[in-house]
Amino acid sequence: MTSAAPKFESDFDFLRRLVHERSAIVLEPTQSYLLEARLGPVAHKAGIPTVGELLRRLRLERYGPLHRSVVEAMTTNETFFFRDLxxxxxxxxxxxxxxxxxxxxxxxxxxxxxxxxxxxxxxxxxxxxxxxxxxxxxxxxxxxxxxxxxxxxxxxxxxxxxxxxxxxxxxxxxxxxxxxxxxxxxxxxxxxxxxxxxxxxxxxxxxxxxxxxxxxxxxxxxxxxxxxxxxxxxxxxxxxxxxxxxxxxxxxxxxxxxxxxxxxxxxxxxxxxxxxxxxxx
Ligand SMILES: C[S@@+](CC[C@H](N)C(=O)[O-])C[C@H]1O[C@@H](n2cnc3c(N)ncnc32)[C@H](O)[C@@H]1O
Structure with missing residues (x-):
């Protein structure tokens, strides 16, 4: 991790920092709506009841597979065959x-x-x-x-x-x-x-x-x-x-x-x- 966590960091700011440090992707504040949609399935798959609880665990635990899944879930994978021709x-x-x-x-x-x-x-x-x-x-x-x-x-x-x-x-x-x-x-x-x-x-x-x-x-x-x-x-x-x-x-x-x-x-x-x-x- 390159930057220290601010004392009172919101869930979205924590997620932005995690995603930026691990993938370089910059999440804009306007994308906070993605949080539930993208992380709900990750929480569900890991047997964690809510996205809030998932983020609490991410903050407490060392970087590992759960963090990786969260970073991956925040990527945009839009693509199609012969895109732009x-x-x-x-x-x-x-x-x-x-x-x-x-x-x-x-x-x-x-x-x-x-x-x-x-x-x-x-x-x-x-x-x-x-x-x-x-x-x-x-x-x-x-x-x-x-x-x-x-x-x-x-x-x-x-x-x-x-x-x-x-x-x-x-x-x-x-x-x-x-x-x-x-x-x-x-x-x-x-x-x-x-x-x-x-x-x-x-x-x-x-x-x-x-x-x-x-x-x-x-x-x-x-x-x-x-x-x-x-x-x-x-x-x-x-x-x-x-x-x-x-x-x-x-x-x-x-x-x-x-x-x-x-x-x-x-x-x-x-x-x-x-x-x-x-x-x-
Ligand atoms: C929008 S897709 C583009 C797919 C394809 N290149 C196209 O143009 O149709 C962006 C891809 O970049 C990948 N990606 C994002 N950050 C990355 C990183 N730091 N290293 C490697 N791949 C990354 C995502 O996982 C995602 O699959």
Missing amino acids: APFQALQKVVIPAILGNNAASRQLSVWCAAASSGQEPYSVAMTLREHFPQLTQWKVELHATDLSDEMLERVRSGSYSQLEVNRGLPAQMLIKYFQRSGVRWTVKPELTSLLTVRKVNLIDPWPNFPLLDVVFLRNVLIYFDVETKKKILGRMKRVLRPGGYLFLGGAETTSGLEDDFERVNFANASCYQLRGPEAK
Whole structure:
């Protein structure tokens, strides 16, 4: 813990501090309404009668699994297949063709989805690669899907989606080609799941030793962080991306004013940035 607890801290202020220290997410005072809705199920699952009692226990106990569940419950996991479309078009039309040329000798491609939520984003990347670049079956392709939330990572691993979820953004022919029916749900075929390496990464903690990355999807997560955290994370991105590598951010996110070494790629309204090579600095 970095800051001492004030003497008379309200439940919501305690929760804000906990969530910020453990995930960097900034909860706004206007979000206090989320407290009951998000923490009720956590209390229920832990057999604790009320959210008030849950918070009392969190204040008294050392940081542990219950605190972790509470932090995870406060994350926003909204996502859907081919979200915003333009980034996936940029991947198909600009980014992968450039990498096919640049990495022709090594025949290696490494991609990281750094806040993968329930998996629709990494599976959309996997479908884009399979659908448009058959030559990549001859390459060593690594697609890392990570998130802070164990519950979300379980969902990525299961590759199981409801009808409602596959109705959001997934073209019908992709559904037929890459998913199979399992009762009322749809499961991603092994052809795609086998491409993914799924593991837990908290962006404010040390990162695993990835191979030098060609592409990073870091979409719709910086938006929850304060400016200092955004700068730190973008600074670390520079060190894991290959010079000339590509970074995708969410539609409301930018590197501008935070990190000068990224240059916006001019492709529709895709929030796509390229890390300048050493010669461009
Ligand atoms: C709104 S979702 C974005 C999902 C996907 N990238 C997209 O754009 O559709 C944000 C995700 O960021 C994750 N997240 C929040 N804070 C994080 C942190 N400190 N480290 C890693 N993941 C985090 C949440 O668990 C959540 O799954």
